[in-house]
Amino acid sequence: MPRILAITGGVGGAKLASGLASVLDPSDLAFAVNTGDDFEHLGLKISPDIDSLTYALAGINNTETGWGREGESWNFLSALKELGGDTWFQLGDKDLALHLHRTTMLNKGKTLTEATEAIAAKLGIRHPIIPMSDQPVSTLVDTCDGELSFQNYFVKEKCEPEVNGFRFQGIESASLQAKLDQWIEGCQGIIICPSNPYVSVDPFLKLNGVKEKLAKIPTIAVSPIIGGRALKGPAAKMMRELGISSSAESVAEHYSAFIDGFVIDEADKESANSIKIPTISTNTVMLTLSDSISLAENCLGFLERFL
Amino acid sequence: MPRILAITGGVGGAKLASGLASVLDPSDLAFAVNTGDDFEHLGLKISPDIDSLTYALAGINNTETGWGREGESWNFLSALKELGGDTWFQLGDKDLALHLHRTTMLNKGKTLTEATEAIAAKLGIRHPIIPMSDQPVSTLVDTCDGELSFQNYFVKEKCEPEVNGFRFQGIESASLQAKLDQWIEGCQGIIICPSNPYVSVDPFLKLNGVKEKLAKIPTIAVSPIIGGRALKGPAAKMMRELGISSSAESVAEHYSAFIDGFVIDEADKESANSIKIPTISTNTVMLTLSDSISLAENCLGFLERFL
Incomplete structure (x- = not known):
């Protein structure tokens, strides 16, 4: 098997990640995760995208809500509400343990990678x-x-305000994590999971030197846009507000400088011809782990063409 | 009704406090609470004695366990255990909301009194x-x-190590809270609730100037020792280890410099004569709110003698 790096953001990415993890050994697959959504809330250091992936790979994600942990309870949050605390961000009792434990480790000087x-x-x-x-x-x-922090926009404002653009504060002085740099050096192929291109994948791509590294390695991306819509999250709405057609073609165009192949849903089959990059269409709607595994296998088969 | 200050520590004190709060108006009764047990755990600022009193007065204390909140759940703690976090201190899901909310307020610059x-x-x-x-x-x-922080001694070590003495770090530079100072100025009587004299009441008494202020005001104390034993907590064990007889007499002796009257349980009736301070005996075992109210009424009646 080739050594693969998968780039993931939120829940859609985590679904393909679960499929990839089912078919590739830990020595052959690593995940690069967006941290642009990370924020501090009630003194807790929260990393939503890392958590979505962690819960998905541990098999303890909540498949009904699409976020958080399975079998979650909300007694902390209801008691906090009673006390007049800030409850706009949903903190389940079990999920809270992860945030508090990570915060404790970070406050003791561990890096986010170590935690x-x-x-x-x-x-x-x-x-x-x-x-x-x-x-x-x-x-x-x-x-x-005005300018909103991501969680304010995403959770507090429910993605309602019209979007004009994005800024990644700290991106100039942030370095690609050294283990990721090493993994990229030794990897044969890269898969960009079906995450929001603008807010889940771009922060990673905009890290110093990343696009240049990716351009040298066979890379494919999976469209998070299906039939002009995002299955989850604000990607399609953002594209319309930015004056970009909310289509799989637009996503391919966004990544065109450094991807070798593109994966679209079979619902968008007809648009394959209008995409200038080699494109396959397959089922990209992952309702079950079996769907995720099928898409993972199709992606890996497609990626082989460019190795 | 006279204006009263009640000095309380942990759970025993909170029980009498509930009784007093049932018979005296908020304009006639305030509580001075021990903060010597306060500590920071997992980044949370925890005030066990304030919380015991708060839960008791709100009527949401857990009467079965004798500590914490009623209807508590433990999903946070079990998830934290799974992650390898520190779980020696019992943090219920609802209780945690109070600690996190207080910590947020303190970190924003509010005082403990304001929070x-x-x-x-x-x-x-x-x-x-x-x-x-x-x-x-x-x-x-x-x-x-060796020297242990109170919660380490009390919770982690389950009060097992033999006690040689106590030290109240910070006591020299701590001032009596200004609102308490004001309340004491205008109050007619003081009741020391049946809390541990050494670790729940002494920190308050050892604050600069407090004993002198109390000596000027009619003050009674209720013995936490009944028939040589403490109903809850390590008071009797501590007394034996300190070479003090674990009796109501010893508690009276401990407070003798500034109390005017002493309240013992009817089980200790016979020792009333050997106590040099005016002493009454009554039921001090508070199993129900009605018991707490009876004891409160008896204490107030007794205190009237010294006004």
Whole structure:
């Protein structure tokens, strides 16, 4: 098997990640995870994308809500509400344990990478989950209501304000995590999972030197846009507001400088011809782990063409 | 009704406090609470004695365990255990909300008094709960295993190491909370609740100037020792280890310099004669709120003698 790096953001990415982890050994697959959504809330250091992937790979993600942990309870949050605390960000009782434990480790001087590794190990995850950087990068959303931190935009404002653009605070001084740099050096292929191109994948791509590294390695991307819509999250709405057609073609165009192949859903089959990059169409809607495994296998088969 | 200050520590004190709060108006009764047990754990600022009183006065204390909140759940702690976090201190999901909310307020610059007031108001508590001081005081227990922080001794070591003495770190530079000072100025009587004299009441008494202030005001104390034993907690064990007879007489002796009257349990009736301070015996075992109210009424009746 070739050695693969998968780049993931939120929940859609985590679904393909689960499929890839089912077919590739931990020595052949690592994950680079967006940290632009990370934020501090009630003194807790929260890394939503790392957590989505961690819960998915540990098999303890909540498949009904699409976020958080399975079998979650909300007694902390209801008691906090009673006390007049800030409850706009949903913190389940079990999820809170992860945030508090990570915060404790970070406050003791561990890096985000070390904290992520320690948590993953305890949950029995064997594939490396590597934050894109140990230096803070904050995704800021420029909206009609002014610049909002990502979680304010995403959770508090429910993605309602119209988007004009994005800024990744700290990106110039953040370095690609050294383990990721090493992994990229030795990897044969890269898969960009179906995550939001603008807020989940771009922070990673905009880290110093990353695009140049990717351009040298066979890379494919999976479209998060299906039939003009995102299955989850604001990607399609953002594209329309940015004046970009919300289509798989637009996603291919966004990545065109450094990808070798593109994967679209079979619903978009007809647009394959209008995409200038080699493109396959397949089922990209992952309702079950079996769907994720099929898509993972199709992606790996497609990627082989470019090795 | 006279204006009363009640001095309380842990759970025994909180029981009498509930009785007093049932018979006296909020304008006639305030509570001075020990903060020597306060500590920081997992980044949370925890005030066990303030919390015991807060939960008791709000009527949401767990009467079965004798500590914590009623209807508590433990999903946070079990998830933290799974992640390898520190779980020696029992943090229920609802209780955690209070600690995190207080910590957020303190980190934003509020005083412990302000944070305590805000929480009490949200829980519908009308009687003032006032921390003995806004400056940190830490009770340290000198044991055969060396000096231990109070929670380490009390929770982690389950009060097992033999006690040689106590030290209240920070006591010299801590001031009596200004609102307490004011309340004491205008109060007619003081009741020392049946809390541990050495670790729950002494920190308050050892604050600069407090004993002198108390000596000028009619003050009674209720013995936490009944028939040579403490109903809860390590008071009797500590007394034996310190070479003090674990009796109500010893408690009276401990407070003798500034109390006017002493209340013992009817089980100790016979020892009333050997106590040099005016003493009454009554039921001091508070199994129900009705028991707490009876004891409160008896204490207030007794205190009237000294006004």
